[in-house]
Amino acid sequence: MEFKFSEKVSHLQASAIREILKYSADPQVISFAAGSPAPEALPAKELEELSKELLAEEPSVAFQYGLTEGYTPLRDEVKKILKDRGVFNPEYDEVIITSGAQQANELSAKVLCNEGDVILAEKPSFIGSLNAFKSYRVDLKGVTLETDGVNIAELEEKLKEGGVKLVYLIPNFQNPTGNTMSWEKRKAAFELCKKYGAVILEDNPYGDLRFAGEDVKSIKTLDTEGSVIYSGTFSKILSPGIRVGYVCAHKDIVQKIVVCKQVADVHSTMWSQMLAYRFLKKYDLDEHLAKLRRVYEHKTNLMLSEIDKNFSSKITHTNPQGGLFIWCTLPEGVTTQQMVDFCTTAVKDYKVAIVPGTAFNINDDDESRSFRMNFSTPTDENIIKGCEILGKLSKEMFGE
Amino acid sequence: MEFKFSEKVSHLQASAIREILKYSADPQVISFAAGSPAPEALPAKELEELSKELLAEEPSVAFQYGLTEGYTPLRDEVKKILKDRGVFNPEYDEVIITSGAQQANELSAKVLCNEGDVILAEKPSFIGSLNAFKSYRVDLKGVTLETDGVNIAELEEKLKEGGVKLVYLIPNFQNPTGNTMSWEKRKAAFELCKKYGAVILEDNPYGDLRFAGEDVKSIKTLDTEGSVIYSGTFSKILSPGIRVGYVCAHKDIVQKIVVCKQVADVHSTMWSQMLAYRFLKKYDLDEHLAKLRRVYEHKTNLMLSEIDKNFSSKITHTNPQGGLFIWCTLPEGVTTQQMVDFCTTAVKDYKVAIVPGTAFNINDDDESRSFRMNFSTPTDENIIKGCEILGKLSKEMFGE
Incomplete structure (x- = not known):
């Protein structure tokens, strides 16, 4: 049978993030793609x-x-x-x-x-x-x-x-x-x-x-x-x-x-x-939150310093004061396709998952040369390893 | 601020059943209004x-x-x-x-x-x-x-x-x-x-x-x-x-x-x-279901016999072979309003909750002279007591 779906949903696709999360099920993949809380922060x-x-x-x-x-x-x-x-x-x-x-x-x-x-x-x-x-x-x-x-x-x-x-x-x-x-x-x-x-x-x-x-x-x-x-x-x-x-x-x-x-x-x-x-x-909510904040502060600072140490100097990034994400932007002139290629190569060939900026676009054909990195889910060791890998790839693709 | 709600929801009202369930929160009320499994059937x-x-x-x-x-x-x-x-x-x-x-x-x-x-x-x-x-x-x-x-x-x-x-x-x-x-x-x-x-x-x-x-x-x-x-x-x-x-x-x-x-x-x-x-x-699902069925068989039979014993003889009812509900219908000639009055009097004055048939209408102005009775939630004692009360009321309102 061929189904006539509602116009509300016929153009909706499964979210790119959740698709990338499926890649991350591969235990070899270092995932910076999720938005999950740090495992050590869950009580x-x-x-x-x-x-x-x-x-x-x-x-x-x-x-x-x-x-x-x-x-x-x-x-x-x-x-x-x-x-x-x-x-x-x-x-x-x-x-x-x-x-x-x-x-x-x-x-x-x-x-x-x-x-x-x-x-x-x-x-x-x-x-x-x-x-x-x-x-x-x-x-x-x-x-x-x-x-x-x-x-x-x-x-x-x-x-x-x-x-x-x-x-x-x-x-x-x-x-x-x-x-x-x-x-x-x-x-x-x-x-x-x-x-x-x-x-x-x-x-x-x-x-x-x-x-x-x-x-x-x-x-x-x-x-x-x-x-x-x-x-x-x-x-x-x-x-x-x-x-x-x-x-x-x-x-x-x-x-x-x-x-x-x-x-x-x-x-x-x-x-x-x-x-x-x-x-x-x-439990005292404030005390609990203070504990979480220490976990996230440590992880953010670690990821930010690894980005600065390893990534192509042409890549800029935000400096969040909280939350779970850092937003990196490739140099001007880089096309949306090149950004997507970078993310795809990273997960397919180098086993590091990040989310292409196009996943957060308002309209499907909006441009983007950014990608999202999550620091809460990976271990410290994987933050260091993953940033090294992405850094190397970014320098190859966009120069030192 | 005055809100302009979506046309999808502006005419939707909270379900009558769930409203009646709120009445049932009064511990004095015997509720035949819910659709919950029998407490003794929950593992x-x-x-x-x-x-x-x-x-x-x-x-x-x-x-x-x-x-x-x-x-x-x-x-x-x-x-x-x-x-x-x-x-x-x-x-x-x-x-x-x-x-x-x-x-x-x-x-x-x-x-x-x-x-x-x-x-x-x-x-x-x-x-x-x-x-x-x-x-x-x-x-x-x-x-x-x-x-x-x-x-x-x-x-x-x-x-x-x-x-x-x-x-x-x-x-x-x-x-x-x-x-x-x-x-x-x-x-x-x-x-x-x-x-x-x-x-x-x-x-x-x-x-x-x-x-x-x-x-x-x-x-x-x-x-x-x-x-x-x-x-x-x-x-x-x-x-x-x-x-x-x-x-x-x-x-x-x-x-x-x-x-x-x-x-x-x-x-x-x-x-x-x-x-x-x-x-x-x-667990063995079939064994578990067999246990549940015995509970529900007992409760249905009890409620059916209490209805037959107590209700006005002009009220007819279904004879379900399973599930949680019996559907009772008031004699021909009874108006929708009289049915609603019966249900309202039952819960307000006699503390027995049943659901008026109008709650299950396709269109708001459809007629109904039926009401729904649930036998899974109340205790045996309350099935007997509630049916006696409803029976008395039904005879008063619709004759022996």
């Missing part, structure tokens, strides 16, 4: 212990159906944390637990956007969210991302063109670039979106992983009338495999997200939610 | 033990990201079971693990249907799937459900009208009616859908829970070219709280579902999938 022992407790004490809660809104004790705990950070306004905000932040971002687009509505996103941006938006046939447009956040003049220009329903931003240690949006730009973007009636979707998966520089407050802290949707996750600080994220937004928006989550997966896995809750109750 | 001790083992042995698999397609050992195990049942054709079928069967059904609609495409469903049918379909703005039409399955002449009539992309059927112990589709009607529906180029979505959450009568083979066993999507779940036989379901369909369809699941929630919770896998490996 696996603690989670194992908490799991034992919760299954012994509350099996009927863990194994039966739960509320779509989420496991109430976890929701309350998340609200408390967000309130402390100025991100939750008890007067009009609500919180719903989602199956990872991916679901948070997908459902935000689903509840707000008709086919053809415009969503603006940083150029480049996180492929998972971009594909989610595309799967609702929205008109996705990019705004150039600079070291300190989107170009504000260009943002206003695009907002002026009209039809913008949602502006998708990852202000902290952005994926893929590692860049952080300045407080000035956060304020400017917030004011502009308010002026033009667009909702901001602030995706903050990495905010807790700052190991350098000063904290910059969330855009959501500026929100006075519910025009910012904030999404967060336990994937990077506890475990991605448990799939627990959350959305904090105006009650009316959350209510619609609840209806859509009900038809998407009824509710998130109970065990996962109970595990996250028990972790928050038993 | 909680076994799952607790398996969880301990898997977290001790494979924490890095449980806590890190996994493949969107699902945990490979579980997928292989599901394929094996489905192949034994004639439901998986290794030549062209594939399997993907989903976050419950709800996600299986939602994503099937998403990958196949454009806005305005027609989906046919049994009238009445499972609200969760109906709402999922509506959330993609499809044109949902009902086909009258008889004791032995949909009215075949009416099905052909509706198919003839054109534009039908998907025909949604729950052949075994249907939700909400408990009815089973006969083998003759399965064959007829299959042939008709093939003739008119519509894909069948065969939802089979209850098929393993047959305690009376003869097994009827799945529609998917007739499939020779991949025109049937089959969805199943571990919710009713292991635990709904773990959220593990699956889809078996033609490779091309599964490939699209994979892309859509990637943007929906990346992958299902790893622990849940590993738990289901270890259960299948360690």
